[in-house]
Amino acid sequence: MEYRYRAVCEVLGGSPIGEVAARFGTSRQSLYSWRQRFQQEGMPGLADRSRRPHTSPNRVDPDVEALVCELRRQHPRWVPGGSAMSSADGVSIGRRRGRRCTGCWCATD
CATH class of the missing domain: 1.10.10 (Arc Repressor Mutant, subunit A)
Structure with missing residues (x-):
């Protein structure tokens, strides 16, 4: 989470997302997501999230x-x-x- 926080702080400080992404070895898309989650939720928004779906509509009864x-x-x-x-x-x-x-x-x- 510290890693993401440092990257987001650089982006919020005015550094171009592409440069920050290259320096931190991540994608621009990830940085956009982290920045948005940080702005909405603060530090908890930078934590790892489950990729498990919330529902399984095709699940058999x-x-x-x-x-x-x-x-x-x-x-x-x-x-x-x-x-x-x-x-x-x-x-x-x-x-x-x-x-x-x-x-x-x-x-x-």
Whole structure:
């Protein structure tokens, strides 16, 4: 954060953003973002931020996820590419659940 603060102070002091970015080994875009966040929030605005999305609009409902995993346990020969559960959601459901069970990627709840 000290590094960002020094770069932003130079920019606010009148130094060209391109020169400051080159000297600090960062991009102009990053400096523009840091300057704006510093002006709006002060020092806390220069802290690292999570890149995780606030929402997951395409996330499968937990009830549907549980049903898919149960069907996979009941029918271990159903594989992606050969069943109604071969969509990308079906594959990602299993991988998201984490552990490998009978022929599929489902949790063994």
